[in-house]
Amino acid sequence: MLFRLSTRNSPLIRIAQRKTRRLDRGHRYLRRAKWAEDAAHQVDYLYADDGDDWQTQDAFVRLRWGGMIVYASRSAEEVRWAAQQLREHGGFRVDLPPQTVRSAPLLLPMIGRRGYLVAARKVMLIPPGEYTDRFTFDVRLIRDEATGRDVVLKRVPSYKQIAERLHRKFPDASPETILDRTRKLVDRVLPVFLTREVGFLSLLQRDLPRELKSRVPKPLGVERSSDGLVRTMQMEWLRLGGKPLSQLEFARQASTLLAAVHDQVKIIHMDLRLDNMVITNEGVGFIDFGSAVRVDEDLSQSPLLSKLFDEMMSACQLQRMLGQMTQTGRVTSKLFISAHQKIDRAVDLFSLALYINGPHKHPDFAGLVDVDPESKMAHKLRLLTASILRPKNPDRPSLISADDLRRGIDRIERYMDNGKRRW
Ligand SMILES: Nc1ncnc2c1ncn2[C@@H]1O[C@H](COP(=O)(O)OP(=O)(O)OP(=O)(O)O)[C@@H](O)[C@H]1O
Numbered sequence: 560m561l562f563r564l565s566t567r568n569s570p571l572i573r574i575a576q577r578k579t580r581r582l583d584r585g586h587r588y589l590r591r592a593k594w595a596e597d598a599a600h601q602v603d604y605l606y607a608d609d610g611d612d613w614q615t616q617d618a619f620v621r622l623r624w625g626g627m628i629v630y631a632s633r634s635a636e637e638v639r640w641a642a643q644q645l646r647e648h649g650g651f652r653v654d655l656p657p658q659t660v661r662s663a664p665l666l667l668p669m670i671g672r673r674g675y676l677v678a679a680r681k682v683m684l685i686p687p688g689e690y691t692d693r694f695t696f697d698v699r700l701i702r703d704e705a706t707g708r709d710v711v712l713k714r715v716p717s718y719k720q721i722a723e724r725l726h727r728k729f730p731d732a733s734p735e736t737i738l739d740r741t742r743k744l745v746d747r748v749l750p751v752f753l754t755r756e757v758g759f760l761s762l763l764q765r766d767l768p769r770e771l772k773s774r775v776p777k778p779l780g781v782e783r784s785s786d787g788l789v790r791t792m793q794m795e796w797l798r799l800g801g802k803p804l805s806q807l808e809f810a811r812q813a814s815t816l817l818a819a820v821h822d823q824v825k826i827i828h829m830d831l832r833l834d835n836m837v838i839t840n841e842g843v844g845f846i847d848f849g850s851a852v853r854v855d856e857d858l859s860q861s862p863l864l865s866k867l868f869d870e871m872m873s874a875c876q877l878q879r880m881l882g883q884m885t886q887t888g889r890v891t892s893k894l895f896i897s898a899h900q901k902i903d904r905a906v907d908l909f910s911l912a913l914y915i916n917g918p919h920k921h922p923d924f925a926g927l928v929d930v931d932p933e934s935k936m937a938h939k940l941r942l943l944t945a946s947i948l949r950p951k952n953p954d955r956p957s958l959i960s961a962d963d964l965r966r967g968i969d970r971i972e973r974y975m976d977n978g979k980r981r982w
Pocket residue numbers: 684693694695696697698711713776794795796797798834835837846847848849850
């Protein structure tokens with residue numbers, strides 16, 4: 560779409576803002592920007608009017624997942640055309656179909672009383688047709704008709720999606736190999752992990768302390784195939800947002816949640832990367848429990864699971880990082896050295912000990928967590944991480960659990976509060 564670029568205060572945009580204000584009721588701190596504004600981060604609402612030169616592809620990039628592009632124009636034709644573009648893009652769902660908006664004449668002295676508007680929500684994580692190694696499952700937002708709210712749909716991708724991805728990753732593999740691997744993944748491996756995830760999400764809802772339950776997704780419904788395995792799951796959407804947290808607050812909330820997951824629910828997440836964490840109104844949350852394991856689970860009882868977890872661990876980014884850091888002396892604690900390529904709570908502790916130093920590096924968290932690497936707080940957190948990964952006595956580390964990490968963070972908090980306590 561090519562129109563004049565303008566930053567003026569458009570009456571049409573004001574109407575669009577009023578009209579869409581009620582759409583995401585219950586969500587505080589939604590970020591809104593006009594198209595012509597140069598917003599530093601992704602936003603939840605982007606407003607454009609017929610003075611803007613906007614593109615659906617750019618709107619997709621500038622919006623957070625679940626964010627809305629709202630377009631208002633004096634021309635019904637243009638709004639219909641915009642709706643068509645948004646539908647054809649495939650990454651959006653048109654939530655407010657083209658419609659007339661009216662306002663008091665005072666607000667629209669130049670253009671009369673009538674305008675037209677369309678609003679669409681970004682429901683896909685990546686634009687249709689694009690590929691990424693970041694995600695394995697087909698994850699998108701869908702409207703739950705019963706409540707009118709958006710929920711997350713996570714499902715096993717189609718044969719076509721998986722075959723294309725494998726082909727990209729292994730361009731030299733024969734078509735037979737690709738077909739064979741695709742069948743295994745779609746028919747067995749991914750449904751097994753999704754079925755386990757549903758079980759873990761239910762356990763979390765049952766056993767987490769009440770105040771932490773909203774920081775992991777609640778499962779809402781499943782569809783199983785005839786073999787009983789889950790192929791599609793719906794869960795609550797932990798929408799990114801909220802007031803920016805300090806680095807210490809991020810660390811405190813994440814370690815409190817991890818301690819409860821380990822000690823109360825008695826499960827290990829096993830893939831606690833920043834991609835699998837969220838920052839919401841409710842605080843820091845964890846998602847993607849597909850690779851989780853019960854603390855007392857004996858995987859050797861199931862040849863299938865042992866094999867799947869062995870394969871998963873050899874491909875796992877965290878395990879690779881742990882291996883490299885051990886080799887280069889950045890991890891010396893025996894706790895982590897013996898956890899390498901194993902199912903062990905220490906794997907989660909390793910992730911968190913690392914990520915509390917750089918939560919701001921995740922693009923999704925821009926503007927949601929304030930980190931000043933030069934600050935005393937950041938320095939203290941780095942020391943805490945070092946004392947976990949490279950303790951004075953590597954054979955007998957003193958900080959060995961998520962709860963120890965949480966206590967270390969509490970000590971920093973007290974230090975920061977009174978400014979003089981020795982740490
Ligand atoms: N309940 C949820 N609330 C908010 N965001 C979610 C939720 N579930 C998934 N997401 C978003 O979707 C992305 C992909 O989902 P998820 O991590 O569950 O699957 P995946 O990455 O495909 O699985 P894996 O990490 O095992 O490959 C997440 O990184 C997150 O951005």
